[in-house]
Amino acid sequence: MMDSKRDVKDQETERVSKVTAVLLxxxxxxxxxxxxxxxxxxxxxxxxxxCIGDCINLERLDLSGNNITNLAPLSSLRLLQILNVSANRISNLEDISCCDSLQSLNVAGNLISR
Structure with missing residues (x-):
């Protein structure tokens, strides 16, 4: 029981500032x-x-609960169908307008004015 609590705590405290190929x-x-x-x-x-834009065949992406402000790296993800970027600091969705396959988008809890 003690080990499972420790594992959960380790996962909760993991912090990554930038998406890298090694992380992915x-x-x-x-x-x-x-x-x-x-x-x-x-x-x-x-x-x-x-480098998340290098995952050109990505279909589902969950980036919720981070500190993301810029979605430009996602513009190359033409096959992306489901995107969750809730609870970030995004104010503009223009960069994902070319994600033609997008069927589901969650942007709740961001700084989007319109």
Whole structure:
């Protein structure tokens, strides 16, 4: 019981400022970024999406509970169907307007005025 509490605490305190290829590969077990179809990076303190745009076949992405302000790196994700960026610091959605496959978008708890 003690170990499971410790594991949960370690996960909660993990903080990442920037998305890197090493982070993506370690989280997914995929060798190539192009092979990643689903990605869950919730509550890690991320503010820089870094190389996430290299995951060109990504279909589902959960970035909720971070410190993201800029969605520009997501503009290359043409196959993205589900995007959760709730609870971030986003004020503009223009950068994801070219994500033509997007079917579900959660932007609750951001700084979007319209």
């Amino acid at each position: 590969k370690s989280r997914t077990g995929e060798f190539d970024l192009e092979s990643i179809l689903f990605l869950k990076l919730r509550g890690l303190g991320i503010y820089d999406l870094g």
